[in-house]
Amino acid sequence: MRALSIAATGMTAQQRNVETIANNVANVNTTGFKKSRLEFSDLMYQPIRRQGSLSSNAGTMVPAGVEIGLGVKPVAVTRITTQGSLQQTGNALDLAIEGRGYFVIQLPNGENAYTRAGALQRSAEGQLVTVDGYEVAPGITIPADTREIVISRTGEVLAYENENINPTNVGRIQLANFVNEAGLEALGDNLFRETPASGEPTNGFPGDPGFGSVRQGYVEASNVDVVQEITNLIQAQRAYEMNSKVIEAGDEMSKTATAMR
Amino acid sequence: MDNVGYVGLSAQVALRRQLDVIANNVANMNTVGFKGSRSVFAEALRKFGPSTRDEVSFVIDKGTYIDFSAGPLNATGSSLDAAIDGEGFFRVQTPEGQFYTRDGRFARDPEGRLVTVTGHRVLDDGGAEIMIPPNARDIDIGLDGGVSVDGVFVARIGVYRFEEPHRLTQRGDLLFAPADGQAAIPVDGPRIVQGMVEGSNVQSVVEIARLIEVTRAYERSEQAISQADALMKDSATRIGRVA
Numbered sequence: 368m369r370a371l372s373i374a375a376t377g378m379t380a381q382q383r384n385v386e387t388i389a390n391n392v393a394n395v396n397t398t399g400f401k402k403s404r405l406e407f408s409d410l411m412y413q414p415i416r417r418q419g420s421l422s423s424n425a426g427t428m429v430p431a432g433v434e435i436g437l438g439v440k441p442v443a444v445t446r447i448t449t450q451g452s453l454q455q456t457g458n459a460l461d462l463a464i465e466g467r468g469y470f471v472i473q474l475p476n477g478e479n480a481y482t483r484a485g486a487l488q489r490s491a492e493g494q495l496v497t498v499d500g501y502e503v504a505p506g507i508t509i510p511a512d513t514r515e516i517v518i519s520r521t522g523e524v525l526a527y528e529n530e531n532i533n534p535t536n537v538g539r540i541q542l543a544n545f546v547n548e549a550g551l552e553a554l555g556d557n558l559f560r561e562t563p564a565s566g567e568p569t570n571g572f573p574g575d576p577g578f579g580s581v582r583q584g585y586v587e588a589s590n591v592d593v594v595q596e597i598t599n600l601i602q603a604q605r606a607y608e609m610n611s612k613v614i615e616a617g618d619e620m621s622k623t624a625t626a627m628r
Numbered sequence: 629m630d631n632v633g634y635v636g637l638s639a640q641v642a643l644r645r646q647l648d649v650i651a652n653n654v655a656n657m658n659t660v661g662f663k664g665s666r667s668v669f670a671e672a673l674r675k676f677g678p679s680t681r682d683e684v685s686f687v688i689d690k691g692t693y694i695d696f697s698a699g700p701l702n703a704t705g706s707s708l709d710a711a712i713d714g715e716g717f718f719r720v721q722t723p724e725g726q727f728y729t730r731d732g733r734f735a736r737d738p739e740g741r742l743v744t745v746t747g748h749r750v751l752d753d754g755g756a757e758i759m760i761p762p763n764a765r766d767i768d769i770g771l772d773g774g775v776s777v778d779g780v781f782v783a784r785i786g787v788y789r790f791e792e793p794h795r796l797t798q799r800g801d802l803l804f805a806p807a808d809g810q811a812a813i814p815v816d817g818p819r820i821v822q823g824m825v826e827g828s829n830v831q832s833v834v835e836i837a838r839l840i841e842v843t844r845a846y847e848r849s850e851q852a853i854s855q856a857d858a859l860m861k862d863s864a865t866r867i868g869r870v871a
Contacts, residue, residue, distance in 0.1 A: 368644060370651035377655030384658070404704070406733055406745045407659040409652070411800040415645065416691065433667075433692050434798060435645065436652035439659055442801075443745050445735065447706050467765060546762045547736045566738030569762060577763025606657045609832050613651045616843045620647065623850045624640070627857075 369435065370617040376438030377610035380407055383441045384603040391591045392600075399451070399484030399557050400589035402596075403444045410437040448548045451483075451590040453582060459516045460487040460495070463587040466579020468542035471504035471570070472497055472558060479504070481543055481568070484557040486586050495524070495540075499556055507538035520580040522573035542578050543568035631684045632856035638686040639849040642669055643842050645689050650838055653830045661699070661731030661802045662828040664835075665692045694804075696793050699730075699829035701821060707767050708734040708742075711824040716787035716815040717804065720748035721757065727803040728788060728796070728812065730826055736760050742775070742785075746801045752783040753814060759783075769822040787818035 387405040394400040415433035453463045462485030464470070469481035480501070487503060490496045495507045507524050509516060515527040522540035545551060550564030561568055573581040646667040656662040670690040673683050701711050710732035712718070717728035733745040742750045742758040749757050753773070760767060764777040773785035790796060795807040806812065 368647075370644070370647040373648060373651035373655050377651075377657070380655070381658070407656070407662075408731070408746055408802050409656050409659055409662055409798070409800055412798045415689075432797075433645065433689055434665070435648045435692070436656070436665065436798065436800075438652060439655040445706075445733070445745060447704070449705055449707075544763065546738055546740050546760075549735050550738065564738060566740075566762075577765050602658060605832070606654075609654045609657060609836065610651075612836060613647075613654050613839060616839045617647060617651070619843050620644065620846045623847050627850055627854060 368617055368621060369437065371614055373436070373438040374610045374613035374617065376410065376440065377613075378607055380405075380439045380441050381603050381607040381610065385600065385607075387444060388596050388600050388603065392593065392596050394589055395591045395593055395596075397484075397557065397589050398486055398586045399482060400591065401446045401448050401451075401483070402589070402591045403446050405441050406443040406445055407439050408442045410440050412436050446549045446551070446553070447590065449590050451587040453585040454588045455585055456486075457584055458486075459518075459583060460489065461485060461584055461586045462487060462518060462540070463582045463585040464542065464573070464579045465582055467548075468544050468571070468573065468578045469559065469568075471541050471543050471568075473502040473504060473506075474558075475501070478560070479543075479568075480554060480558040480560055481545075481551065482557050482559065483587055485581075504541045505538060507540070509537060510535070518581060518583040520574060520582065522581050539572055540581060541570060542573055542575075543570050544577060545569070633853050635684060635686055636849040636853040636856075638672075638688065640846060642667075642687045642689040643846045643849070647839070647842050649692055650835055650842065654832070654835050654839075656828055657830050657832060657835075659802070659828050660733055660825045661729060662830065663697075663699075663730070663798075664695045664828070664830040665798075666695055667692050693794055694796065694798065695829060697829050699827040701824045702827050703824050705823055707769075707822065708736070709823055709825045710734060710769050710785070711821050711826040712787060713819040713821050714815075716789045716818050717812075718744075719751045719755070719786045719788055719812065720744055720803070721751055722748045722803070726751070726755075727799060727805055728790075729802050729804065731802040732820075732825055744802075746803075748801070748803070751786050753786040755786070756783070758785065769820060771819055771821070773818055773820045785820065787815040787820070788812035789815050 384405045387403050391402045412434045417432045472480045474480050487495050493509045495503045509526055510528050512529050513526040517525045524537050525534035526537050527534045546566040551559040552562045554560050571578045649665050649667050653664040667689050668691045672686045672688045734742050737743045740760050740762050752758050766778050768776045775782045796804040799805050
């Protein structure tokens with residue numbers, strides 16, 4: 368009886384779906400978080416009676432055969448990279464990217480990671496770092512006696528030192544872009560890593576063609592829409608129930624069969 | 629007398645397969661672009677006597693057909709999602725050849741080609757792959773399927789229909805394969821909606837109703853077999869008894 372295993376694929380898939388939704392809802396307030404969606408696809412089909420096979424010597428053909436699909440499979444978890452809303456924080460080192468692009472982060476092991484979460488800090492040495500203390504490319508050091516930092520929309524970091532009226536340009540924040548953003552690998556801590564699916568990063572600066580601009584004093588909120596997630600959750604739960612009903616029916620039919628004698 | 633058992637058995641075999649078809653529909657209740665299947669039963673007659681009254685009809689599940697009715701359009705907000713509003717299929721290139729799908733969850737591969745979520749390349753109305761420039765900011769899919777990147781026209785997504793859609797077969801991965809000699813006809817003025825996907829056309833209420841029907845029909849045929857069996861047993865004891 369295939370029905371039992373077919374319904375089991377349905378239940379497993381819906382369980383994964385609920386897990387994805389749970390992660391989205393859990394990150395509803397995470398800065399720079401991008402929601403994911405579990406994608407389903409049907410499994411293979413098993414022909415019992417092939418269409419197009421001859422049904423008589425006169426050459427008549429079977430117009431539609433018996434094909435039994437073997438269930439459903441989750442094919443991908445797609446990250447939906449729509450822009451999250453910008454939240455004003457007033458903090459001079461909070462940066463939001465408006466448009467496409469990722470901040471380039473140097474991990475302690477020397478590799479690059481990418482993030483949309485721009486709540487930056489100053490390290491003890493004055494370097495611009497993420498909340499986890501990882502350096503932001505290309506490595507910008509803010510002088511110790513800076514009284515005000517201004518970051519322009521094109522990513523220029525200007526530091527007003529002491530009583531100087533004119534700011535010093537201490538560097539320009541770099542952004543990276545990917546052809547297929549959904550192909551990036553999520554590392555946790557709001558970080559992403561390039562994969563063969565995402566393609567090589569294209570480096571550039573904020574405001575360049577194809578890159579977004581940087582907004583100082585804002586952070587990008589999570590793009591999770593709670594109402595939509597709850598609707599998806601209801602759908603997933605009902606689908607799970609329906610699949611369990613199919614298992615029940617299959618079980619009942621087997622019971623009937625064994626009760627025959 | 630034996631025939632009751634075999635008639636009941638033919639019904640049970642067919643019903644089990646119908647349950648499999650329902651199970652697959654229910655499992656794909658939330659699968660984008662999925663089209664549900666239905667079973668068709670038929671009567672198979674067998675004469676075993678000279679008169680027309682001596683006919684026994686068995687059940688065979690003659691076929692399954694795909695229900696091509698439209699699924700609901702659900703908004704996703706993703707610019708690479710597209711749904712066909714009305715008839716037609718997207719054409720995709722796979723290693724095994726060209727197939728057709730209603731699944732409009734597109735993505736870009738590392739080279740910038742437009743692909744489906746299952747990784748198959750989406751083809752334009754001329755049968756070529758659709759390339760999206762790497763530094764694309766805005767991707768816009770027009771109602772007619774025209775893809776423009778930052779206001780520059782790139783390609784038009786091909787939408788095709790078939791004369792006899794029931795001859796298409798399912799391949800898994802939400803793909804449909806045309807039968808031998810079945811030609812794809814370009815749809816005149818297709819309607820493509822960006823930011824939406826077409827949900828599965830499986831209606832849960834209908835499937836559950838069918839599920840109940842199948843279970844009960846199975847029980848009924850089981851009862852018929854048991855009763856025939858009881859009758860046989862009864863006659864066997866009566867015949868054997870000395871009056």
